[in-house]
Amino acid sequence: MHTSLFVALYLPKFLLMIIVSRRLVNVLSFNFASAMAFFPFILLQKASLRENVIVMNHERIHLRQQLELMVVLFYALYVVEYLVGRLKGQTHYQSYKNISFEKEAYENEHDLSYLKNRKIFSFRFYILQKTIKKPF
Numbered sequence: 001m002h003t004s005l006f007v008a009l010y011l012p013k014f015l016l017m018i019i020v021s022r023r024l025v026n027v028l029s030f031n032f033a034s035a036m037a038f039f040p041f042i043l044l045q046k047a048s049l050r051e052n053v054i055v056m057n058h059e060r061i062h063l064r065q066q067l068e069l070m071v072v073l074f075y076a077l078y079v080v081e082y083l084v085g086r087l088k089g090q091t092h093y094q095s096y097k098n099i100s101f102e103k104e105a106y107e108n109e110h111d112l113s114y115l116k117n118r119k120i121f122s123f124r125f126y127i128l129q130k131t132i133k134k135p136f
């Protein structure tokens with residue numbers, strides 16, 4: 001892969017742009033999340049979340065997904081997958097957890113070298129994965 005493209009896709013930690021704003025996170029996530037990725041930024045409710053390597057890894061996985069789908073397509077698919085889940089009768093939380101982007105991020109957030117080894121468009125492996133049914 002061309003070096004500059006690789007650097008852009010890898011999004012090294014020193015290039016991370018973090019915004020700390022409780023209000024912004026609440027508005028954009030409908031009072032649901034404490035952190036979120038909004039390319040090219042990671043938005044945090046509070047600065048201390050920056051030290052949470054799992055949360056930061058989760059959000060960096062989303063930044064990678066967003067970059068691969070040129071951001072707009074990521075949000076379009078994210079909303080479609082969420083709505084399909086709701087139409088199937090899933091709760092808000094079940095539907096959220098069953099979005100392929102979230103499945104990939106939750107399943108790999110503890111692996112801090114995941115993004116170094118991840119293949120392009122890896123979220124595709126999670127699209128047809130079996131439905132998670134947590135009692136929420």
Ligand SMILES: [Zn+2]
Pocket residue numbers: 058062101102105
């Ligand atoms: Zn997520």
